[in-house]
Amino acid sequence: MAISRFADLLDEARRQSEPQRLLFVFARAELPxxxxxxxxxxxxxxxxxxxTPVLCVDKTPDELNDMAALTAESQKTGIEWDIVxxxxxxxxxxxxxxxxxVERQxxxxxxxxxxxxxxAFLALNRQGEAVALQ
Incomplete structure (x- = not known):
């Protein structure tokens, strides 16, 4: 299955036979x-x-409903990000x-x-859409 949005990611993780932990590294675009x-x-x-990585978190698929909830939770940290x-x-x-x-990974x-x-990672924008980075 091609994952093109956050909902696809959650669906695929929930279909797996073994317990999953999703790992998120939020990054901010900066000038070099x-x-x-x-x-x-x-x-x-x-x-x-x-x-530049600015924030990390792990979640089980059952702890997530949608990208809006993940974004709202991240905003509570006060740390701005552009890509996860x-x-x-x-x-x-x-x-x-x-x-x-989880911590090591x-x-x-x-x-x-x-x-x-x-x-090596799926990149998503703030709307939960997969993005290709060059």
Missing amino acids: DNPTAEQRQRFEQGEGGVL FVGALSGSGGEAVSDDA LQRMVESLQMGNTQ
């Missing part, structure tokens, strides 16, 4: 250090920049994923995103 005039101009037009990257962990043998495993996601590796 020492931007060129061209980089600054593109950024002001809503293009380019670098994505999503990964998932599966339990095994019917057992839930441990908190330690969230850290790996952050490190990967800081290195510019975005392709």
Whole structure:
């Protein structure tokens, strides 16, 4: 199944036979250090920049109703974000994923995103639509 929006993600996670934990790393678009005039101009037009991870959270599919609820919860932190990257962990043998495993995977996601590796994750905008990053 191709996931093109947040609802698709929840549906797919709920269909899995093993318990799922969805991992979210929220990122904000920023200008790179020492931007060129061209980089600054593109950024002001809503293009380019670098994505900086600013917030992480994990949820089970049953803890989520829709993207609006996730966005509203994130707004309570006061941290602005532009894109959320999503990964998932599966339990095994019917057992839930441990908190330690979730924490390690969230850290790996952050490190990967800081290195510019975005392709391994589903990227969603604030409306819950999948986006392709270049």
